[in-house]
Amino acid sequence: MKILYFAWLRQKIGIGEEQIDVPGDVTTPQALVEYLRNRGENYALAFTDVSAIKVAVNQEFADYETLLKPGDEVAFFPPVTGG
Amino acid sequence: MAVRVQQEDFDIGLELAQLTKGNPSVGGLCSFVGLVRDLNDGNSVATLTLEHYPGMTEKQLERIEAEAHDRWPLEASLIIHRFGTMHPEENIVLVATASAHRGAAFDACHFIMDYLKTEAPFWKVEATDAGERWVSERDSDGEARDRWKD
Numbered sequence: 001m002k003i004l005y006f007a008w009l010r011q012k013i014g015i016g017e018e019q020i021d022v023p024g025d026v027t028t029p030q031a032l033v034e035y036l037r038n039r040g041e042n043y044a045l046a047f048t049d050v051s052a053i054k055v056a057v058n059q060e061f062a063d064y065e066t067l068l069k070p071g072d073e074v075a076f077f078p079p080v081t082g083g
Numbered sequence: 084m085a086v087r088v089q090q091e092d093f094d095i096g097l098e099l100a101q102l103t104k105g106n107p108s109v110g111g112l113c114s115f116v117g118l119v120r121d122l123n124d125g126n127s128v129a130t131l132t133l134e135h136y137p138g139m140t141e142k143q144l145e146r147i148e149a150e151a152h153d154r155w156p157l158e159a160s161l162i163i164h165r166f167g168t169m170h171p172e173e174n175i176v177l178v179a180t181a182s183a184h185r186g187a188a189f190d191a192c193h194f195i196m197d198y199l200k201t202e203a204p205f206w207k208v209e210a211t212d213a214g215e216r217w218v219s220e221r222d223s224d225g226e227a228r229d230r231w232k233d
Binding site: 004006007008010056059060061075077078079080081082083 | 117133134135136138139142164175176196199200201202203204205206207208217218219220
């Protein structure tokens, strides 16, 4: 699974993108966040409050209950502030 | 219809002229340009850096532009959004809409900007006299977008 992080989330985790073979029970962004939190303190810190973090699956806005498939591209980022 | 996400600056006059060139049915052209401000939330801003999500950004902007064409009889439209590091007074974004009459052009331009602010994956980080900080979303931006939902 390809996972991307943007803005302060990218800074806190320390990378913008990674490829991870997640366990079979990681089937939603919610489960993915739980899994990532256990990868290190930087992840735990970045994902302290997911209510402030949006998620996109395959470049479409999604929610934390969206079903994930192997090979999906999952992105986490703060609310957008362009324009 | 055109969407461009680019690092380099754009020439507003040139872009607007090209948008309507060769189309005599355009009677109204409306444009909005977003610029880097030197002051935000009480702090002076030295530089503003825009990050985006390549791929999703273009997809979202094209969707917003297509939605505007569904809602209003537009003859032409253009969205240019920059990324990278910019200084006060520099252009960030250009939205232009052209129609036979002004009403559709005004409304569509406003609509595109309101949706772009809340649904296009861009993030701003500013270098201020108080240090580096990520710009927070504004509730008023969500409210501005929701006005278009009936």
